[in-house]
Amino acid sequence: MKRVIKLFEKKNVNYIAIIISILTLVAFIYQTTVISQQQHMSVYPHLMLQNQNGGSLNYSYTLTNKGVGPAIIESLRVTSPEGKVYDDLGLFLMNSLPEKYHEDILISNVSNGQLISSGEQIELFAFNHNRGFQSRQDTTVTKTKVEPIILSDKIYSILNDNALHIEIAYKSVYNDRWQINNKHKSPSKL
Structure with missing residues (x-):
């Protein structure tokens, strides 16, 4: 037992x-x-599209990584209010503005595979201050001090048109994927 x-x-x-x-x-x-x-x-990227200094000669439209890790761009897609699709914000802006203004603006392209570091800010659009708006004259228009502000307002209204749709898909170094657009402040996970 x-x-x-x-x-x-x-x-x-x-x-x-x-x-x-x-x-x-x-x-x-x-x-x-x-x-x-x-x-x-710990490597979460958080991209944001932002207007900076609207209504002034310092106006710019920026893409900023507010996250703690780098973002790798997978695609950029712009759908104009007319429904035309672009894969380049600069090309869309150039097609939306009269040619006489093309030298007055600076455009940064965002391309597939581009790495945006944490804290980095890219000015997708800004004024070319080196051109000197008041000193330049073209054959059809003499620029005045008012015209650059009108141009700033025009570009602001183009980029903030409710019918315009800008989408940027990106990923982290771990291949987690997100998408942002110009309508929502927060990225959505893909």
């Missing part, structure tokens, strides 16, 4: 050891999942 009790006790100890091992494995898997999520969040 003592032998049966000892055997029974050994079996219980074995079962308890197996249960503890399984619980340890579950805790280890959970901990690994949490660490993996922390790693992904």
